Amino acid sequence: MIVVTGATGNVGRTLVRLLAEEGHQVTAVSRRITDADVPSGVRAVAADLADSPALPAFPAAMDAVFLMIGGDLMMSGDPARVVAPFARAGRIVLLSSQGVATRPDSPSHGRAFAAYEQAVMDSGTAWTILRPGGFASNSYAWVPSVRAARTVAAPFGDVPLPVIDPDDIAAVAAVALTRPGHEKAVYELTGPAATTPRERAGAIAEAIGEPLTFVDQTRDEARAQMLAFMPAPVADTTLDILGAPTVRERTATTDVETLLGRPATPFTAWAARNAPAFR
Numbered sequence: 001m002i003v004v005t006g007a008t009g010n011v012g013r014t015l016v017r018l019l020a021e022e023g024h025q026v027t028a029v030s031r032r033i034t035d036a037d038v039p040s041g042v043r044a045v046a047a048d049l050a051d052s053p054a055l056p057a058f059p060a061a062m063d064a065v066f067l068m069i070g071g072d073l074m075m076s077g078d079p080a081r082v083v084a085p086f087a088r089a090g091r092i093v094l095l096s097s098q099g100v101a102t103r104p105d106s107p108s109h110g111r112a113f114a115a116y117e118q119a120v121m122d123s124g125t126a127w128t129i130l131r132p133g134g135f136a137s138n139s140y141a142w143v144p145s146v147r148a149a150r151t152v153a154a155p156f157g158d159v160p161l162p163v164i165d166p167d168d169i170a171a172v173a174a175v176a177l178t179r180p181g182h183e184k185a186v187y188e189l190t191g192p193a194a195t196t197p198r199e200r201a202g203a204i205a206e207a208i209g210e211p212l213t214f215v216d217q218t219r220d221e222a223r224a225q226m227l228a229f230m231p232a233p234v235a236d237t238t239l240d241i242l243g244a245p246t247v248r249e250r251t252a253t254t255d256v257e258t259l260l261g262r263p264a265t266p267f268t269a270w271a272a273r274n275a276p277a278f279r
Contacts, residue, residue: 001061002177003089005029005049006068008037010137011095014170015066016042024178049073049082062089064177067120069095074112075231079119091126091183093176095169098133098188099237102248108233109241128176132189133249134163134241136270139200141225146212146278152201153215155222156243160194162252165265172259187255192264194250197242203268207275219243 002019006012007028016028020039027043038044050073065086073082086092096117099109120127142152169189176182195203198214205212219239226235241249256264 001025001027001063003027003029003062003065003086005066006070006095007044008033009068010135010166011169011173012066012068013037014167015173018170018174019177022174022178050077062086064091064093065089066173066177067092067094067116069113069116071108071230071234074116075108075233079115080122083116083119083123087123087125089125091128091177092120092123093128093130093173093182094120095173096129096131098131098190098249099241100131101188102246103237103241106233106237106240108231109237112233126183128182128184129186130169130172130176130189131186132164132169133191134161135169136163136165136191136200136265136267137274138163139204139271140274140277142201142204143277146204146208149213150210151213151215152197152204153217153221154197154201155217155219155239157198157214157216158196159243159245160196160199160250161242161245162190162192162194162250163200163267164189164191164256165267165270167270168256168260168265172256175259187259188253189256190251190253190264192257192266193252195267200267200271203271204275204278206268207271208278 002024004012004016007016008030016026017039019026020042027045028038029045029047031048033044033046035044097109097113099106100114104110117129145151201212201214223235
């Protein structure tokens with residue numbers, strides 16, 4: 001049995017589907033998940049990782065666990081306590097952040113994720129750490145303005161980053177969860193090439209067949225929007241990365257291609273696949 005936490009998110013939903021298609025028994029875990037959210041044959045468990053009484057609902061015998069920590073729990077949770085219920089699994093694959101390496105002094109992307117990584121490493125079970133950079137799916141934040149006014153508003157419009165397709169993260173996680181040879185491995189996951197927000201808006205415009213106007217936001221304007229759905233330390237470090245990325249954050253890695261045997265998915269392909277969301 002493979003347990004997938006964060007099972008209704010951009011990575012978890014695809015991971016559940018991939019594992020089910022490969023014939024694995026899967027328990028999908030999310031706070032408000034229902035049977036309608038998962039493929040046939042997958043067990044859905046509504047549980048909050050911050051709520052210890054809910055955790056016994058997980059299978060007694062877990063071959064592997066995909067562990068995804070949400071923003072609030074990442075900043076306020078006790079890593080050892082959150083990880084402990086999964087220590088009896090055969091292996092844990094943790095979705096962490098590239099910021100552990102590139103922003104070690106950040107309270108969110110650096111120190112908070114590093115604490116969860118250490119808790120997983122100390123758990124006594126086999127482990128693999130995935131450290132993605134920015135997600136292509138962060139562009140979903142543009143959906144309302146694209147639909148309403150065919151505009152995209154974003155800060156740092158000409159700063160490039162190699163954002164990653166969450167489906168690639170899911171595919172890498174499936175490999176790490178089900179195949180040998182990934183114990184004590186740390187993978188840094190990015191897209192195949194750096195693109196700017198302005199270029200990504202152009203890719204969405206091409207995907208939907210409509211011109212889009214790009215509006216340059218100030219940092220303060222972008223921060224105000226981000227605070228509606230993420231803690232302040234997460235927003236602040238995210239803006240630091242978007243506006244002044246390090247050389248490492250700007251550079252595409254080859255880990256996705258090495259693990260999957262194919263290049264990482266370009267943003268243009270993500271935009272084409274998700275065009276209906278923006279129409």
